[in-house]
Amino acid sequence: MTPTVTTSGDLPGGATYDVTVIGGGVVGAAVARELAKYPLRTALVEARDDIGEGTSKANTAILHTGFDAVPGSLEARLVREGQRLLAGYATGSGIPVERVGALLVAWDEEQRALLPGLLAKAERNGYHAGRLLGAEELYGREPRLGPGALGALEIPDESIICPWTTPLAYATQAVRAGVHLHLGCRVLSIESGPYSGSDTGSGAAGGRHTLTTSRGPLHTRYLVNAAGLYADEIDRRMGLDTFTVTPRRGELMVFDKLARDLVRHILLPVPTAAGKGVLVAPTVFGNVLLGPTSEELDDKTDTDSSADGLHFLQEKGRRILPELLDEEVTAVYAGLRAATGQEDYRIQAHPDRRCVTVGGIRSTGLTASMAIAAHVTGLLDGIGLDLGTPRELPAVTMPNLGEAFPRPYLRADLIGRDPAYGTIVCHCERVTLGEIRDALSATVPPGSPDGLRRRTRAGGGRCQGFACGPAVRALFEGARP
């Protein structure tokens, strides 16, 4: 089967889709992948020119255990299940994950007093490997920690993961299994009417939606609204007024790889009345992350960083890991959490609309994505979509972007077969011509040099293009049709 990925022009006409997923973030891509297991005609439509261009590209990239979720909530369950599912999936598909463990560090008596309660909460969430550490053991584990820490709660299974490869792996697998991916395709309006086509499967829940998109009309029987920050607006286009998304911005700083040895674990703040606080974490790319801030906005496109935000992060970082601030900053970015005024996820089936809304996936969606997908598929089944018999999807192998695993520039076998894997183009990140070439001809190719960076790391290093920017851009442009 030739994979269907379209990026411009009118949408291909043809039969009505059984299900259309709106939004190609990590959640929408996971849902599309789950649906790909079934004999359905499925489409994934994304407004931007690539998968994972929204909140999914700008988070803290932690695979959470869910130890601190609200016990009994849907989020607690889906994060716990999602962590297990994604950890297994990552191993099989080449998504880098490192189980570095987390330490919730108490910096004052108030925070230390909260640790036993957090441990008990973890137990209630079904997480039993947590442990309290005294100051001495803490400094033994994290010698570069700033002075004054009193103790910590250790969560050994908190892990770091590649946030970019994850949605790409889902989308790649979905597309290869027959899901149609339409990029650059913004859903503008939705009209729902009785179904009048000749396809099978009408019945009691029959009827179809006509989506007007920036690339023409699209017909579908069922809809999954996974539009992230815009999930409220998509719902409203269907006459559903369920919640309002308020973007909550989180700014982050990425420090140079030469800082990586300063920290061994994810250093989490102890959540207090004053907020969730700022963390320091290694990344699978071998950098160190500091952030995020938390600020309510009303502009869903405002992913700017701010002078105040960066200043705040520097102050926090100096306390946690003083030497970190002496290192160069490689990147600064901001992501927007889709807050809806409710702690829990807002995943809801609307039987009369043949639609499932996946809203409020605020700050754990990367972790929970696979469990959310399974849950949503169950809800679709519950509102009358005949799923059919599932099959195993052929495995997918994604290019490794993780420092903890052998990268092509270190692999004599690969270079021996093809010298392009020994030709380094991006020097800071050691990205080879072979990897760039592979990414440009992948099942889901990048829509911009930025997309190429998320597939290869090219241009994402400390020099930010001083040495390789034009070379990488030329390769990208050269591969464009």
Place this chain on the structure above:
Amino acid sequence: MTRNERAVDVLVVGAGPAGLGAGAELAASGAGRVEILERELDAGGVPRHCHHSGFGGRLRGGDTGPDYARQCVRAAVRAGAVLRTGVTVTGWVNATTAGSAADGPADAPSPAGAHVLDVTGPAGLERITARAVVLATGARERPRSARLIPGGRPSGVYTTGELQQAVHLYGQPVGSRAVVIGNEPVGHAAADTLRTAGVEVVAMVTDQPPSPVAALLRLQGRCPLLTRATVIGLSGRARLTGVTLRHEDGRTLTVPCDTVVLTGDFVPDHELARRGGLTLDPGTRGPAYDPEYRTSRPGVFAVGNLLHGVERAGVASSEGRAAAAPVLRHLAGTVPPARRPVPLAVDAPLLWIAPNRTGPAGARPLRGRFVLRTARRLDHPVLVVTQDGRELDRQRLLLPAVPGRPFHLGAGWLERADPHGGTVRITAV
């Protein structure tokens, strides 16, 4: 692991003017097998993409960068150095300790005092043992992120290095209206490149106060120079739409443009130096080194912009050549008995001094002088050299010391420094 293992006498990392200078002089003086490794497909370093003239001999008006790069390459190859391009040194096998085989992994037998480095190239992986290593990895301009400039992440944001390659090596379109941040020579090189590419330079910006002389000389027919101003934000989602500046007095101003070039603010490319466990100088952020280009690791030398951010190409090349003699002494085992190096440090507003360690008795820095930088303009300063409260020297500069440009301190006081004493401090009064 399948690595092709080889041995050389001297491994030079980086084929810019400094590495090529070192390689040429070493090969010419019979240092044995001298190999220069360059990660780019073309050797020559930064001058490869500086299409303006001003390189090499000042008296001749100077060559263009690419011409100068070719001359450096030719000289090194003609002298007998082995130059290999498209080959990257990725790390050290015996990272933290110099020498003894017992310290290295079992698969890396290293003769006492030798260094073992890993290399990646299209022909495969190598592990090269060298009796001496010369690091010449250069410097880069700090990008927007490292300067902590807030705002969006639109395209159209360059450093001079990226801009020059885009225009001169790749012929890529740049934009139509540009703001150049920085008023140092490299900023003017960026402005020239922009004009070559048909881009209007709408302003140059510096955080420094106006300099009386420069103001008279430069502004005729050129773009306005905005002084005492810093960038506080970039706007635009997909493409840059403007640069917001704040004047020292608090006023802010947004200049509409689709391109901004962040120039100057060089930081040494010190990754390999740090991975090798070399001590860094806190001022330059390059390896700490003495007048003989010796780093904290015996047998590892460093030259060029790696030591001190940007200098003229001729200086980098001379440093490379000057390092040959101490490298040869190291190879011959005739290094004067080790002496504890005394660190040199500066007081604000001075930023750094290089070299920043004292060397063996009698060793003098290039041209008998140290190079320094200041954070703000100093009119005819007196540089005072002290050690443990004792004044060693006092030198008046005839010209003002200006940010982003080198000025110098004569090295005559070196023999008065106590080799067993504390840090030597340089203060501007």
